[in-house]
Amino acid sequence: MSPERRPATGETGAAVPMSRDARTRRRREEIVAAAARTFAEQGYASVGMREIADAVGVRGASLYHHFPSKEDILHAVCLTVTREPNEENLPLLDAAGTPAQRLVALVGGHLRHLHRRRTEHLVGLHEMAALTPAHRAEIDGYRRHYQRRVRDVIAAGIRSGEFTVPDARLATFAVLDMLNGLSNWFRPDRDLDLDTVVSGYVDLVVVRMLGASRCPSPSPE
Structure with missing residues (x-):
């Protein structure tokens, strides 16, 4: 596991659970990064929300929870x-x-x-x-x-x-x-x-x- 993805640890060395806000931010970042790669490879017009969800490895409902539309994802990329x-x-x-x-x-x-x-x-x-x-x-x-x-x-x-x-x-x-x-x-x-x-x-x-x-x-x- 890369250092930036390694869970935070406390004084005892045990993993410290990420807060809900931190998990949400990380998931949004993962979606934006995966969408950018998909847009770059296939073109924005050719990509749907299903392709983005597949690239991230999440269900469509989860993707819509973070971004209501493909255009909102492009906005986040920009x-x-x-x-x-x-x-x-x-x-x-x-x-x-x-x-x-x-x-x-x-x-x-x-x-x-x-x-x-x-x-x-x-x-x-x-x-x-x-x-x-x-x-x-x-x-x-x-x-x-x-x-x-x-x-x-x-x-x-x-x-x-x-x-x-x-x-x-x-x-x-x-x-x-x-x-x-x-x-x-x-x-x-x-x-x-x-x-x-x-x-x-x-x-x-x-x-x-x-x-x-x-x-x-x-x-x-």
């Missing part, structure tokens, strides 16, 4: 690559350090999250049109917020003289497009490992694209 990065990555932009240092940390966090959520990201790119207008608006809102926060840091770097690009908005689109492109080509079984890719992307983004005189180390904790 949240893993929009709301989740807002929650996990944007705090890196609030840390101490110069704009360049904070952007270095953001590039690393963004790429590592994207690698972990590669399937979900590709599904979101190809199947976004199937979302309801309300869900699409929510997803777009998270994306715009993320873009705005990155733009603000690049703009701060331009004001401080660290970055030499003339347009923070245009630079933001270029940086995020480059980072998101990782999901199209990177595979862990190829010659490059993720740490090497992160290091290379940091240099490409901060020094070569944004014009910093050198690539700073992230600010210490």
